[in-house]
Amino acid sequence: MNLRKLKFTSVIILCAVSFVVMAASSQTRNKRYNLHGKVLGKNTATNEITVKHDDIPGFMPAMTMSFKIKNQAVVQELQPGDKIAADLVVPSDGSDYWLENVRITDQSGRQAARPTARPHMLAVGEPAPDPPLTNQDGNTVRLSDFKGKALLVTFIYTRCPMPNFCPRLSSQFARVHDALKKTPDDYRKTHLLTISFDPKYDTAPVLRKYGLAYLDNDASGFAHWDFAFTTPGDLRKLADAFGLEYFEEGNQISHTMNIVLISPDGTVARYWATEWTAVELEKALREQAGKATTAPPQNAARSR
Amino acid sequence: MSRRSKVVIFAVTALVSLAALAGYLWLGQTQFVGDEAQGQALFVLHCADCHENENSDLHKQPPKLEGLFRSKTLPSGAPATDAQVRKTIIEGRKTMPAFDQRLSEKDVDELVRYLHTLR
Numbered sequence: 001m002n003l004r005k006l007k008f009t010s011v012i013i014l015c016a017v018s019f020v021v022m023a024a025s026s027q028t029r030n031k032r033y034n035l036h037g038k039v040l041g042k043n044t045a046t047n048e049i050t051v052k053h054d055d056i057p058g059f060m061p062a063m064t065m066s067f068k069i070k071n072q073a074v075v076q077e078l079q080p081g082d083k084i085a086a087d088l089v090v091p092s093d094g095s096d097y098w099l100e101n102v103r104i105t106d107q108s109g110r111q112a113a114r115p116t117a118r119p120h121m122l123a124v125g126e127p128a129p130d131p132p133l134t135n136q137d138g139n140t141v142r143l144s145d146f147k148g149k150a151l152l153v154t155f156i157y158t159r160c161p162m163p164n165f166c167p168r169l170s171s172q173f174a175r176v177h178d179a180l181k182k183t184p185d186d187y188r189k190t191h192l193l194t195i196s197f198d199p200k201y202d203t204a205p206v207l208r209k210y211g212l213a214y215l216d217n218d219a220s221g222f223a224h225w226d227f228a229f230t231t232p233g234d235l236r237k238l239a240d241a242f243g244l245e246y247f248e249e250g251n252q253i254s255h256t257m258n259i260v261l262i263s264p265d266g267t268v269a270r271y272w273a274t275e276w277t278a279v280e281l282e283k284a285l286r287e288q289a290g291k292a293t294t295a296p297p298q299n300a301a302r303s304r
Numbered sequence: 305m306s307r308r309s310k311v312v313i314f315a316v317t318a319l320v321s322l323a324a325l326a327g328y329l330w331l332g333q334t335q336f337v338g339d340e341a342q343g344q345a346l347f348v349l350h351c352a353d354c355h356e357n358e359n360s361d362l363h364k365q366p367p368k369l370e371g372l373f374r375s376k377t378l379p380s381g382a383p384a385t386d387a388q389v390r391k392t393i394i395e396g397r398k399t400m401p402a403f404d405q406r407l408s409e410k411d412v413d414e415l416v417r418y419l420h421t422l423r
Contacts, residue, residue: 031345059345063406066353090345096357097348161401163354163362170399171363201404213398214363251405 033059033088035099038109039078040064040254043164043274047075049099050162052254056088064254066162068098078102081109121243122268128260129241131234133195136208136227144266146191150288151262152176152281155244157198157253158210169257170194174214175278176285177225189264189289192225195238197246197253199229243271261285264292343418346411350403363399370422386416 037053052064067088069075078084083106086099122128130144143151154173160166173192180187194211196202202210207227215221230238239246246255259276261284263269269288272281353359354366367379375384380397382388393412396402407415 031341059342060349060411061408065349090348092341092344095348096352159396159401159404159406161350161403161406163359167354167363167399167401168361171361174363201402 029092031090031092033090035084035086035088036105037084039080039082039084041080041256041274042075042078044072044075046164047072048164049075049078051084051099052249062250063252064162064249066164068096069102070098070100074102078104079107079110082107083109120240122241124268124270127267128262129237131230131237133226133228133230133234134204136204136211136222138204141193141226141228143193143262146193146262147266148264148292149189149191150264150269150285150292151191151193152285153193153195153242153260153262155195155197155239155246155255155258157196157255158202158206159198159252165255165257169259170210170214172276172278172281173225176282177215177221179278179282180224180285183286186286186289187224189292190224190285194225194227195235196227196229197235197239197244197255199232199235202229204229242268261288263288340414340418340421343414343416346407346415347418350407351415354400366400369419372422373420374423389416389419 033056035051035053035056037051039049040052041050042048046068047070048066048068050064050066053062055062067086082104084102085105086102088097089100090097128143130142132140132142135141143153152173154169156166156169158166173194177192180190196207207229208222211222211225211227212219215225229235238244242258242260244256244258246253257274259272259281260268261270261272261281270284351369354362355369358365372378372389373384378384378388378392380392382392390412392400393403393407393415395404403412
């Protein structure tokens with residue numbers, strides 16, 4: 001064997017060995033899965049998108065989840081309604097997962113996902129609907145029970161596992177509740193109402209348990225914050241009136257995060273979608289409470 | 305080509321190959337296989353977002369899960385048994401949502417197995 005041939009053979013062996021090592025190390029550190037799905041929402045502040053994804057064979061069934069994307073330009077480009085294909089990267093060191101190589105495969109859904117498709121959404125100043133609801137104690141409550149008070153309404157389901165969705169809503173409502181409690185006059189003139197869109201699972205006992213977790217086990221807080229469910233038909237009416245979009249898919253519910261402020265006269269005062277803080281909600285509630293011309297009724301219609 | 309050159313080239317090649325083999329074995333040891341790998345992926349997707357990442361938006365910061373089974377009791381005070389952890393995952397607890405119908409029985413098995421490896 002001459003020197004040149006030996007050198008060439010050695011270089012080939014070295015390259016092959018390096019390749020094997022690199023391939024082995026990259027494969028052992030990250031698991032990659034093909035993901036196909038539809039973008040439901042995005043958060044440019046946290047570089048996250050919410051995707052309703054298809055079944056990922058051998059890994060997880062179809063569901064809706066939030067995913068980080070490292071490239072902010074990609075998040076800005078994506079719009080709700082887009083169908084995408086991407087690589088789901090799950091590091092084996094337990095650190096957070098993310099999406100890579102995101103490709104938009106279909107943009108035709110953008111129009112349908114826009115909030116214009118809400119024919120029945122109430123305008124500010126219109127009276128809120130008044131279907132009967134069942135609260136955490138099994139009692140019937142109606143939005144009209146809270147006339148004379150500023151009422152903050154939102155929608156959740158207790159099994160929602162995404163920290164930036166329902167847990168965030170309830171956590172921030174808890175902050176509003178705790179802040180108002182420090183001002184007895186405003187506390188008396190305000191009320192919080194959390195409505196479930198999972199009446200099959202979120203029965204009165206489930207909602208009571210859920211509410212107590214956010215009220216730090218103080219059941220007296222239910223006098224200021226109700227957790228309620230209603231029939232699927234009335235839920236749909238309420239959702240349409242307040243511009244809420246939700247749909248069930250198998251074992252979970254995809255939904256938008258809407259908060260509605262009802263003024264003491266029972267009309268819609270304001271909406272929030274995604275951009276809000278507990279401090280803003282609290283301030284708006286206090287302002288509306290100040291508009292109450294008469295003292296609020298002492299919940300005479302409600303039996304406790 | 306001298307005999308010395310040949311020896312040097314073979315020695316370098318052999319050393320690199322040995323290093324590569326050692327590296328592969330070392331990486332192989334830190335990698336989870338089978339159910340634990342699956343459990344780890346499920347943990348990252350369903351648990352880590354709340355339990356591992358600080359999130360000031362949440363009412364209560366959920367407990368870290370390292371060493372969950374090393375203690376006799378869970379953060380709730382309940383006994384640290386597989387049955388209790390399974391119950392918590394499936395039914396939820398306090399502000400933790402129930403993963404009922406979201407994770408399969410097999411998923412929960414894999415998660416519990418992975419939680420045992422967190423030291």
